[in-house]
Amino acid sequence: MTPSDLESAPRGSERAARVFLIGPMGSGKSTVGRALASRLGFDFLDSDKVIEDRTGVDIPYIFEREGEAGFRQREARIIEELSMLPRLVLATGGGAILDAGTRQHLAARGTVVYLEATVEQQLRRTRGSTHRPLLQTEDPRGRLEQLMTVRAPLYQSLADLTVRTSRRKVACMVEDITTWLLANGRVS
Numbered sequence: 001m002t003p004s005d006l007e008s009a010p011r012g013s014e015r016a017a018r019v020f021l022i023g024p025m026g027s028g029k030s031t032v033g034r035a036l037a038s039r040l041g042f043d044f045l046d047s048d049k050v051i052e053d054r055t056g057v058d059i060p061y062i063f064e065r066e067g068e069a070g071f072r073q074r075e076a077r078i079i080e081e082l083s084m085l086p087r088l089v090l091a092t093g094g095g096a097i098l099d100a101g102t103r104q105h106l107a108a109r110g111t112v113v114y115l116e117a118t119v120e121q122q123l124r125r126t127r128g129s130t131h132r133p134l135l136q137t138e139d140p141r142g143r144l145e146q147l148m149t150v151r152a153p154l155y156q157s158l159a160d161l162t163v164r165t166s167r168r169k170v171a172c173m174v175e176d177i178t179t180w181l182l183a184n185g186r187v188s
């Protein structure tokens, strides 16, 4: 099946084949995504990781050389491509939803699951992280709050399903998501 066959497939079956995880840094998209893919028997990809594998450099280096705008272009292109793959759970970077084209692709091609996390949790889970350029600041809490002000409405409006992640076990979240996907005919 070519990407254009997938594009023209009926909406129901097209959406059934993919789950896209959105949410802020530190919400657990990769951890939950990997476990969910294994539960569903789907492949798992992380858009940040694919960008790093393809470019051969890490994300901080891309930000340094091309700025955030350059990174966003790469991110949008990679998600456009990956979001057509069948039987896939895709974890997207926290800012991926800023791009209107990306929002359109995710909404049209699969089920969008928003992993909601408090700023407290985001802070806890990203503390000490040196590979997130947006958090290399004196005031990571302020930065995370600022990002959520802009992004939370985008996450919310794009989500088919929202899952609260604070203090919840990964296995429980995976079961809740799987139950919802089955109940809503998104997987069989």
Ligand code: S3P
Residues within 6 Å of the ligand: 023, 024, 025, 026, 029, 048, 059, 092, 093, 094, 095, 096, 131, 132, 133, 134
């Ligand atoms: C970013 C989130 C990161 C990565 C980049 C920018 C953001 O991904 O894409 O550092 O804008 O929130 P994670 O959400 O996987 O940490």
